[in-house]
Amino acid sequence: MSAQIEKLVTSGTFSLDGGTWDVDNNVYIIGDDQEVVVIDAAHDATAIAAAIGSRRLLAILCTHGHNDHVDAAPALADACSAPIWLHPADAPLWSMAHPDRRPDDDLADGQVIDVAGTEIRVLHTPGHAPGAVCFYVPELKTVFSGDTLFKGGPGATGRSFSDFPTIVESISSKLLGLPSDTVVHPGHGDSTTIGEEAPSLEDWIVRGH
Structure with missing residues (x-):
């Protein structure tokens, strides 16, 4: 059986450049009855851990380092004994949310991560954030785009660490x-x-352009 996709919506806040906003985030669990990965541990480690249940959490994969996408990552990592993976270009954003805890491993463009016999390919797509990545799963005909691409267009680029021409180039290429x-x-x-x-x-x- 190939990996399956589960979606959980969690609620919290996003803070940057002196502002704070209420947000709902999509958390994705990919895997089978034995093992999974989580994409973006947002807001509620307890709810995410409950959705994982008794399955082994192989890794927490971060699409980028904004606090609303990583705020629950350390607690979930500790609860499930799992590593946190983040592209190193987003270390400054991560450190704003977790100054005393670093990610465990680096994500890199072209990297392949295996879960439940299914390949997840890392695509570095800077623009919304310097270390933003998307996770492409060819077997499932799916890409997890983080805040790089939404229904209706590219992610926001109006705040620190973001750049509009860069996100457009990432989406294009x-x-x-x-x-x-x-x-x-x-x-x-x-x-x-x-x-x-x-x-x-x-x-x-x-x-x-």
């Missing part, structure tokens, strides 16, 4: 070339597909 039926599971809100987003993304690319 790393995501638009994926099969059009690839399901996009973002860090917030509803899912979409590469094919649904392609027409508007091409307009964004023109504006980004």
